[in-house]
Amino acid sequence: MDANSGHWDAELFRREGHRMVDWIAGYLDGGSRSYPVLARVAPGDVAGRLPKTMPAAAEDPAVVWQDFLDVVLPGVTHWNHPGFMAYFGITGSGPGILGELLAAALNVNAMLWRTCPSATELELEVLQWLRRALALPDEFFGFLTDTASVSSMLGLAAAREAADLDIRQRGMSGRPDLPGLRVYASDQSHSSIAKACVALGLGLDGYRPIPHDADYRMDTRALAAAIAGDRRAGLRPVAVVATVGTTSTTSVDPVREIAAICADHGLWLHCDAAYAGTAALVPELRWALDGCEHADSFVFNPHKWMFTPIDCSALYTRHRELFRRAFSLVPEYLTTPLGGSGHAVDLMDYGVQLGRRFRALKLWWVLRCFGLDGIRDRLREHIRLAQGFAAFIDAEPAFERMAPAPFSVVCFRARPRGLEGAELDRFNLHLLERVNASGEVFLSHTRLDGGIALHLAIGNLGTTGRDVERCQELLLAGFSELAEQRITARG
Numbered sequence: 065m066d067a068n069s070g071h072w073d074a075e076l077f078r079r080e081g082h083r084m085v086d087w088i089a090g091y092l093d094g095g096s097r098s099y100p101v102l103a104r105v106a107p108g109d110v111a112g113r114l115p116k117t118m119p120a121a122a123e124d125p126a127v128v129w130q131d132f133l134d135v136v137l138p139g140v141t142h143w144n145h146p147g148f149m150a151y152f153g154i155t156g157s158g159p160g161i162l163g164e165l166l167a168a169a170l171n172v173n174a175m176l177w178r179t180c181p182s183a184t185e186l187e188l189e190v191l192q193w194l195r196r197a198l199a200l201p202d203e204f205f206g207f208l209t210d211t212a213s214v215s216s217m218l219g220l221a222a223a224r225e226a227a228d229l230d231i232r233q234r235g236m237s238g239r240p241d242l243p244g245l246r247v248y249a250s251d252q253s254h255s256s257i258a259k260a261c262v263a264l265g266l267g268l269d270g271y272r273p274i275p276h277d278a279d280y281r282m283d284t285r286a287l288a289a290a291i292a293g294d295r296r297a298g299l300r301p302v303a304v305v306a307t308v309g310t311t312s313t314t315s316v317d318p319v320r321e322i323a324a325i326c327a328d329h330g331l332w333l334h335c336d337a338a339y340a341g342t343a344a345l346v347p348e349l350r351w352a353l354d355g356c357e358h359a360d361s362f363v364f365n366p367h368k369w370m371f372t373p374i375d376c377s378a379l380y381t382r383h384r385e386l387f388r389r390a391f392s393l394v395p396e397y398l399t400t401p402l403g404g405s406g407h408a409v410d411l412m413d414y415g416v417q418l419g420r421r422f423r424a425l426k427l428w429w430v431l432r433c434f435g436l437d438g439i440r441d442r443l444r445e446h447i448r449l450a451q452g453f454a455a456f457i458d459a460e461p462a463f464e465r466m467a468p469a470p471f472s473v474v475c476f477r478a479r480p481r482g483l484e485g486a487e488l489d490r491f492n493l494h495l496l497e498r499v500n501a502s503g504e505v506f507l508s509h510t511r512l513d514g515g516i517a518l519h520l521a522i523g524n525l526g527t528t529g530r531d532v533e534r535c536q537e538l539l540l541a542g543f544s545e546l547a548e549q550r551i552t553a554r555g
Contacts, residue, residue, distance in 0.1 A: 338364055
């Protein structure tokens with residue numbers, strides 16, 4: 065079959081597939097180091113090199129491949145680069161990539177058991193593997209979504225349903241009988257919690273951020289006071305979100321204390337362990353999930369720190385039927401002989417998505433090819449590297465650590481003498497720009513109580529001690545250059 069015929073025959077697919085897999089293998093085996101971590105393009109650069117209309121005739125795949133190399137790659141920020149240490153470092157591993165390839169080839173829609181029995185049953189069983197490995201309760205029912213943002217929204221939707229306000233049928237608009245609903249989370253929680261409140265009709269007024277303590281954990285006394293105050297004001301508390309591994313600092317909220325408050329007030333407890341849930345696979349870090357056994361819903365992301373290509377989020381609940389009550393809607397064309405029988409699970413009934421990818425396949429490949437011991441070994445190595453970096457920061461007079469570092473994320477800043485406030489923030493942002501401009505390392509930043517903090521996260525399979533040392537060297541060199549410029553400017 066000719067390359068320009070569109071749908072390829074086996075031989076053409078094999079040839080092009082070999083070309084692509086060979087490139088991917090080289091990319092994963094150190095080839096990513098040949099690219100700057102952070103894309104060096106300006107807004108519009110990639111679009112400016114693309115034609116404004118789609119081709120009328122099929123194009124030669126060799127031409128498309130060359131455009132991938134010449135046009136697309138220059139605009140890629142390389143999350144699989146060993147020097148990617150921004151946000152939460154993630155890695156798409158070889159087994160996960162091949163699992164994704166197989167899922168694309170099969171191209172199933174896992175909405176019903178009948179539309180792909182293997183997709184449904186593999187997903188349910190793999191989620192039970194993980195539940196047992198995390199020592200979560202037997203009654204937790206788990207399924208996959210795309211991201212923790214969606215998983216948390218589903219959890220809070222179930223919490224709203226649990227409040228028995230007939231919102232599924234009557235909605236929220238134009239109801240004078242409906243009290244103002246409130247969801248509580250730490251002011252360090254992920255922005256997706258506030259977004260979920262917007263999407264669910266609670267609005268930003270329905271989201272109550274609770275102050276944090278000295279370690280950036282939710283202040284439980286402030287939580288109890290906020291709930292009591294809202295009840296006195298005639299409002300209706302619905303749910304509390306506890307975070308295990310906050311976005312900025314990876315702090316762990318006191319979940320057990322929060323669970324007790326939820327029990328006292330009859331509130332839904334959602335645990336957002338998107339990042340740090342994976343850490344609990346390591347026995348000595350199981351403390352991170354202390355209290356999560358009391359959660360009504362719980363989420364963590366294998367695509368964050370379990371070497372599974374994005375997207376892959378694991379959502380658990382002890383209230384399976386309540387989720388079905390919140391989301392199940394079965395038109396005639398989706399009815400099956402087994403639907404509602406109890407003998408088969410239709411995963412479309414547990415969320416808003418009808419179309420569902422075969423996400424479990426890549427996760428299954430990762431878990432089998434790494435094994436639990438292999439995952440634990442790599443998590444321990446990432447934590448070791450991060451702790452080494454934290455020790456470097458603690459020992460350097462030019463820098464200071466700004467938060468505890470329980471896992472593989474370190475928040476820190478440069479601390480030149482004589483700089484405070486906005487000037488100190490500007491110095492750190494300039495330092496960040498210099499380090500990232502090297503092309504060897506990519507760090508991100510956040511804002512904590514003391515101002516701008518630089519954020520280093522280790523989670524990439526290819527990151528070595530030498531990569532961390534190089535980051536340290538770039539930070540020291542950048543600090544010296546900026547400090548010298550400052551002295552020169554003042555002089």
